[in-house]
Amino acid sequence: MGLGFVVGVFGVLILAHAAYSTIQYRGLLKITEEEFSGPPMNVVAELLLGLVFCMWAGLTVPGKFLSILPDSEENRIVSLPANLDFMSFNHRGKVFPKELDVKLKL
Amino acid sequence: MAGHNDSSAVEKKSSDLSNDIPTFNAENLQSNMKTIYYSRTFLSIIGGVIAGILGFTGLTGFILYFLIMAITSAGLIAKSGFSIHSYFDSWNRVVLDGFFSGLMSFVLFWTFAYDIVHIF
Known part of the structure; x- marks a missing residue:
């Protein structure tokens, strides 16, 4: 429970930071008067990292599978x-x- | 691992003998289903946030949802040690269950993150 939960919180924090830097990037685009075509490279990398962390947490935190076979x-x-x-x-x-x-x- | 494989083989034999009446521990099956439901809900929320930050609109967001659910299914199968039948009674439990309820929370968090990042 402990380690997976900490990893999940870390992944959510990374996602929040990615959202924040995307907001900043949009502000920059507004100043330079360009169109938004896609998020910058470091945001995509952060999103992928956050997805991996959250995937790991989401698969480990809810608990282990229990065998349903009556003779296990x-x-x-x-x-x-x-x-x-x-x-x-x-x-x-x-x-x-x-x-x-x-x-x-x- | 070998023990699980052995017991699944024994289970198959005994179910063949008793005219294909499946016997399994319903409480543990329900607990496994709850575990899967938690995993899917959490990961669809995370997928929605990611789709919103990336600025997806329309079909690409749903494609991302299908992709994330496919990765989740693969992860759940890996978590059960590739022996589905000692933890679940059918493949649909792992692959399909919680798909549409996850889609609802995906769309909710997708629009939420998109609004926060791209509109406000």
Whole structure:
């Protein structure tokens, strides 16, 4: 969370700076009375850098993917107590001979 | 990685046996969907700001949106370690979900940034 979040804030700051320098560039164009054809090169570079940082942050900050397979390693322990209400110990299995229990324990 | 591949193979086999009824952990699927939704919304906002600063108007801005969503999808696939089926039930979840809601926030922030930078 920490590192990705800091990178995201840094990317947003870079984008803000790019916006600010574009505003300044437009002011300059107004003075020299030229038409705006496209943003200057350093703004494009800043935008690309900010996009890369924000992409990295946007992919890492929201959290890891969790496996949806019922037999994967992280789901095995969690899914056991989900049926706890339906466990029944008072069933006909108690009339079975006790040697079977010993075998099961092995 | 190898474990995931193994378990996906086992899952495929067991779903074949039980007449193609998919079984998966719905809670984790929902959490994955939420993660994807966050990523897409944030990146469409960032894409809108970028399109506004660059001064795009008309079709080029939408082309930029498609490009950014394609990069996002590639990033999400890379994040899941190229084994989509152990985290999602279909490809559409990764590639298409949240596309149009992201387009709305993209257009909002596109016009917002364009107004701030180029008009005022």
